[in-house]
Amino acid sequence: MDELVHDGDVVALEGFTHLIPVAAGHEIIRRRKRDLTLVRMTPDIVYDQLIGAGCARKLVFSWGGNPGVGSLHRFRDAVQNSWPVALEIEEHSHAGMANRYVAGASGLPFAVLRGYVGTDLPSVTDTIKPITCPFTGERLTAVPAINPDVAIIHAQRADRRGNVQLWGLLGVQKEAVLAARRSIVTVEETVEALTPVPGAIVLPAWSVTAVAEVPGGAHPSYAQGYSERDNDSYAAWDAISRDRAVFTDWLDQHIFTESKP
Template sequence: MPDKTTTMRDAIAEFVRDGDTVSLEGFTHLIPTAAGHEIIRQRRRGLTLVRMTADIVTDQLLAGGCVTKLISSFVGNSSAGSLGELRRRIEHSDPEPLEFEEYSHYGMICRYLAGAQRLPFYPLRSYGGSDLPSVNPGLRKVTSPYEDGEQVYVVPPVNPDVTIVHAQRADRSGNTQIWGLTGIQAEAVYAAKRAVVVVEEIVSDEVVRSDPNRTVIPAHAVDAVVVCPRGAHPSFAQGYYDRDNAFYRAWSQISKDPERLRTWLTEWVLDTRDHAEYVDKQGEQVWTGLAVGDAYSEPVNYGRRL
């Protein structure tokens, strides 16, 4: 298999283009924050951002002037407050309006499933009695060919130009392993035309083959692999570092003030060369506080011929 490793700078330069539909996925942990920062550094414009749970990295991409449309099912600062930039754009068109296409969590999952399977739509029942169809014309009904006259809601597929996900580890060809919350990363990758995987570390083929069930995304679906330790901060990477709750609490106040937000963006993203400099700037005290202990799973015997 070919070596697909590259730098974050080169991956974003090659695979993210102005006007693209870009999926950034990772649920609660393994959020591809460092990739979002590099998109801001490279000043991509006119992006449609697809993110099931739009959170801090969404707020930052909006403040960086990168995103003109958001497709999401949840917006918020992960139980720690609001997203100031997002609210200003949706509620007051300040400094400019944001086109927002809203779905439920499961609706977004179904869009990725349809996109990954190249289906024209995906059926679901959960919009019955919901107000969402009144604000999203993309939620429609079809008649079941199996039940007499039954109407069921459907959602359209989503096929991003590029999907970027963060993971714990991969080999050089892109076999990507995730544990803990796995979210919708695999489906988001399969739905996309191009896929970039950002990982905490590269491991040998032997490590991946020793635990094949942990390979959530196979190499054939991946175009590039980027090694970026601590690249999910302030979210966590199970087994590598904890969630930076202090950062989440601070973000509500940072993003509430447009001037303070832009000052933060300049200092921590635009004026840093890359994520390694961002990590160093955070300081060792932060990373010591986010350190995690060992909690190994029991070995599994896959068996082999004698």
């Protein structure tokens, strides 16, 4: 982890409801990384934990919350009260974030879309700029590519050569890895050979910097075919995250007491 994630890096931990790389996020906290720009379309409780632990100086996102429960209280405290450190935010739409990853994966400097026209986001986000189509004259908006220093995802399995296979409810994991300078994939298991799965995607070994076998590495989210979503953990997080002292105690008991892999 120390060789791939450095203080001050732009780090994207991607996953959409499913296959969220929670264990990797906890390892970043355990290694006490600082001044990170955290990027994610839908930051949920692992980003709340990273922010509350003081790892982040900026969040680039399109929606944030504890899914099915409510707010991210450590995120809110950082924005409103600068605790434990001030947090800068850069807000986009889902479409804007997805297209930024696609542009990054495609080697393009920016993406163009209609989605911001008529919204207030361009007035509060400097990375949304108007652009005129050179062919039709239509007024559109441009957003810069996202090229993280490190992209981190969780997947079901990898083979011995480092090819990664994931399936089920997916987000922008593929695009994030292809856009990033370095990538880490935690997997449920390592197998000799990948067998076909309907709807699965495979990230070739050349696109992945490191693979680590971490069974249950998505908990409390789920990994289709391996685990179910732990709804009680999401509900419990609301009370833990509301109080600074309770949260700090949770870090000491559940993160800093665990040994490094």
